[in-house]
Amino acid sequence: MRLTATPRTTALRAAALVASAAMVVVGVQTGSASASGDRDSGGLPLTLSASQRTAAIQEAQSGASATAAKIGLSGKEKLIARDVVKDADGTVHTRYERTYDGLPVLGGDLIVHEAKAGRSVTKANDATIALPSTDASLAPAAAKKSALSAAADQKTAKADGQAPRKVVWAAQGKPVLAYETVVTGVQKDGTPSELHVITDAASGKKLYQYEAIETGTGTSTYSGTVPLTTTKSGSQYQLNDGARGGHKTYDLNQGTSGTGSLFTNSTDTWGGGRQTAGVDAHYGAAVTWDFYKNVFGRNGIRNDGKAAYSRVHYGNSYVNAFWSDSCFCMTYGDGQNNKNPLTALDVAAHEMSHGVTAATAKLVYSGESGGLNEATSDIFGTAVEFYANNKTDVGDYLIGEKINIYGDGKPLRYMDKPSKDGKSKDSWYSGIGGVDVHYSSGPANHFFYLLSEGSGKKTINGVDYDSPTADGSKVTGIGRDKAQKIWYKALTTQFTSNTNYAKARTGTLNAAASLYGNNSAEYKAVAAAWSAINVK
Structure with a gap:
């Protein structure tokens, strides 16, 4: 496959798709409220330099x-x-x-x-903070030992606990004095680990833990001939996108640390061999940047005009891809036997959307907030896939449908009926916070589909859907463009680190009221879609 690049050419206006940060595991109202009409301008964010x-x-x-x-x-x-x-x-x-x-x-x-x-x-928590003292009775060494024990339970290889830092733990219940210890190492599948462990500074009890590396999974990619933005340095061209904050794409050459080597070429025609994975990653980053900027006015992942970077050819036969906020980068493995790099456009966009979540609501990657974190990447991955209008990968409400992770052509997840994958949940229930975040994301994905397209049978871009509701209700969609604007506004102005499904409902209703009015059809559709997945 040959991929053509043109220097200083912006990536295809509507060209690639955004996917999810973890692809798979093998009430406050703001703004004035109009009683009717489309208030799409008043509630949208201004674009700030x-x-x-x-x-x-x-x-x-x-x-x-x-x-x-x-x-x-x-x-x-x-x-x-x-x-x-x-x-x-x-x-x-x-x-x-x-x-x-x-x-x-x-x-x-x-x-x-x-x-x-x-x-x-x-x-994030309305509880009052009133500690009797900030002197800890537990020694830092004891907190570190507890954290290393938690990493051992996760079978983290090469575990190395950093010095614990004293904090106030206010994410759950009554705020208490605690230690936060970050244990780095390697997860069972070869993914780097940044395990955060919270330990009570008085009793030594482990209060909470979460993994900061947000992962994805896949086996193949194909996006056809695409335009790229590159930079010429001397006689060499580089995968360095000066039009989008200087996004660079590197070849790790099967390494697992550092940045590796920046992709270079003697001509500005790219593709074949090791370059193809780099081209796909570079292209995916460009169109994801364009989506956020052109649709929401967002200037890069952190909205500061600065780019992340991409690393491809990570590890040996590594069947995964991940976002890390600590390096502010996306990393892609080469799949089984190093034959199918996980650089599909939807994977790239999903990972970058994890970065947007980290830069805004910082939804903790565990429990219900973790499911919402995952769903956010699926939602914007889907939105960008439609935005791309790529004939090779048409827009749909299927997650990871091109990577063929199971070898039978089935997608990783289905937004119209998440349970079709055998593990994801269609609706909210009280124990969903204990489900893996890749599957507790199901209700939010289902909500987005219902809000966009409505319930029942329909065919979109050649794909058949049949979306049920938990209460047997009929939901009428408001269109994907409005649905994605509501979710983005809620993410950036309403959601906090521990937002759960109930708070997500409140946040999206507030967002809809700000954008369209609290008596609008859009506001009522948001309420109906949440009720349809048992969030009331």
């Missing part, structure tokens, strides 16, 4: 002490501004992290909404 965004964050930080007092935080609590989103109607959403007596508060993130109607706050 990198310098404007930086200035907005600095301004928020300069007033953080006053804001903390206004929203009722104690004198020991301080706010650290992390992001600012400004809507066209004048509403400003400022996302903060929190400290208590100088210690990071895990699960203490919050969003302050400033609208014409007044100020409101969305908190």
